[in-house]
Amino acid sequence: xxxxxxxxxxxxxxxxxxxxxxxxxxxxxxxxxxxxxxxxxxxxxxxxxxxxxxxxxxxxxxxxxxxxxxxxxxxxxxxxxxxxxxxxxxxxxxxxxxxxxxxxxxxxxxxxxxxxxxxxx
Numbered sequence: 001x002x003x004x005x006x007x008x009x010x011x012x013x014x015x016x017x018x019x020x021x022x023x024x025x026x027x028x029x030x031x032x033x034x035x036x037x038x039x040x041x042x043x044x045x046x047x048x049x050x051x052x053x054x055x056x057x058x059x060x061x062x063x064x065x066x067x068x069x070x071x072x073x074x075x076x077x078x079x080x081x082x083x084x085x086x087x088x089x090x091x092x093x094x095x096x097x098x099x100x101x102x103x104x105x106x107x108x109x110x111x112x113x114x115x116x117x118x119x120x121x
Contacts, residue, residue: 011058012100012110015051019062019098022047060109063099065092069119075099076114084116093117 022044029040055062065076070090076099084090092114099112 008058012060015055015058015060015062015100016097016110018047018051019064020096022051023095056103059103061101061103063101063112064095065099065112065114066095068092070116075101075108076112078114078116080116084118089119089121090116091119 025040025044025047029037029044031037032040051062063075065074068074068091070078070092074092076092076095078092079096094115096113096115097110099108100110101108
C-alpha cells in the first residue's frame with residue numbers, strides 16, 4: 001500500500017497533537033477528587049492502547065525522552081540549550097512534542113521538542 005506524503009504528514013501531525021493532549025490529560029489526572037482521577041486514568045489507559053495500535057499500523061514509533069540524559073545526537077530540539085554551559089550534565093526535563101521515527105529503522109520522521117534541565121547528582 002502506498003500512502004501519499006500529504007496524508008502521511010497529516011497522520012504524523014495528528015499523532016503529535018494526540019500525544020500532547022494525552023500528556024496534558026495525564027497531568028489533569030493528578031488533581032481533583034479520587035473518583036475523577038480514576039475516570040481520567042482509565043480514559044488515558046484506553047487512549048494509550050489505541051494510540052500505540054494506530055502508530056503500529058502506520059509503522060511508526062512515538063518516542064519520549066523525558067528523564068534521559070541529554071546527548072548531542074538525541075533526536076530532539078532542545079528549546080533552552082543556550083541557558084546552559086557546554087560542560088554541564090543535562091537531562092531531558094520535559095518533552096513538548098514527541099520524536100517520531102519509522103518502526104524498526106533509524107530514520108527520524110520528526111524530531112521532538114524538549115526542555116532541558118541540570119542533572120541532579
